[in-house]
């Protein structure tokens with residue numbers, strides 16, 4: 001039976017995050033030829049609807065309110081519930097992002113629905129859809145099916161490819177008015193801890209530095225390589241603890257979980273807690289002067305050598321290739 005599926009579009013500074021398009025692709029599979037409805041919540045999001053349609057959504061519903069300018073679970077919860085009540089979908093897809101991880105269990109429990117979180121792939125369609133998700137910090141995968149009734153899933157960024165953008169697609173963009181009341185928290189200011197360039201959780205290439213990088217200055221060549229490859233910088237907790245970089249860059253069990261196309265670990269030993277955050281990357285390259293380093297066990301390509309020699313050589317080679 002074809003389904004109606006709601007997808008929450010996530011925007012940052014007026015730009016839709018890639019995971020929104022990946023969520024539409026997931027919703028298409030679940031819908032089995034039914035309807036995919038994009039949901040946009042914010043203070044000014046109307047203009048983003050068209051792009052969601054071009055990536056495969058059939059129509060869009062927006063909720064605009066000054067209290068939705070910044071995410072709060074109360075505000076977004078009220079906005080999303082209003083759309084839910086109007087649409088009564090069969091399934092809902094969120095990104096497995098900070099926002100999605102906070103909001104999806106809240107709404108799913110309110111609706112007494114189950115939630116399949118951190119989905120990395122979907123086999124089959126419609127009622128036959130089977131959801132694949134990592135368990136035990138990525139050491140195994142489980143396949144989960146929704147028994148019946150309402151389905152909630154969150155999808156891990158960078159795993160389910162978005163559909164190709166089709167600029168000829170059109171669809172209805174409607175808005176609904178919602179009173180956002182009784183907020184228990186109001187965000188008065190957001191102070192961003194900015195790092196240069198691309199956001200690590202959505203980056204296709206991540207260059208991660210460890211304690212072997214030896215200093216904050218030691219991260220500069222890694223940043224140069226990341227810039228050349230259009231990638232982002234990450235780090236081990238060892239590097240963060242040593243104050244070489246900010247904790248927002250930490251990858252691992254107590255940091256971010258990433259699945260880029262290419263992860264390059266530089267001067268990182270490969271502790272189990274670090275590998276919990278990167279071992280599902282598509283290609284893993286490790287650079288370490290110790291041939292026995294644990295990270296080589298999961299690496300597709302290993303370079304045994306001094307990172308202070310290897311990274312400048314890589315930068316030179318990439319520059320040559322890029323002309």
Ligand code: FAD
Pocket residue numbers: 209210211212213235236237238239250251252253254255266267268269270271272273274277287288289290293305306307308
């Ligand atoms: P080290 O283990 O010190 O490794 C440094 C590596 O650099 C060595 O392998 C060395 O051979 C190499 N090296 C040194 N100089 C050079 C050079 N010139 N060229 C090439 N290689 C060189 N860690 C995380 O990363 N993420 C987490 O989320 C996380 N969560 C944790 C949670 C708990 C509860 C605990 C107990 C620990 C956690 N840790 C986490 C810490 C983890 O156990 C390790 O201590 C940490 O990952 C080590 O960081 P590192 O590999 O940079 O440093």
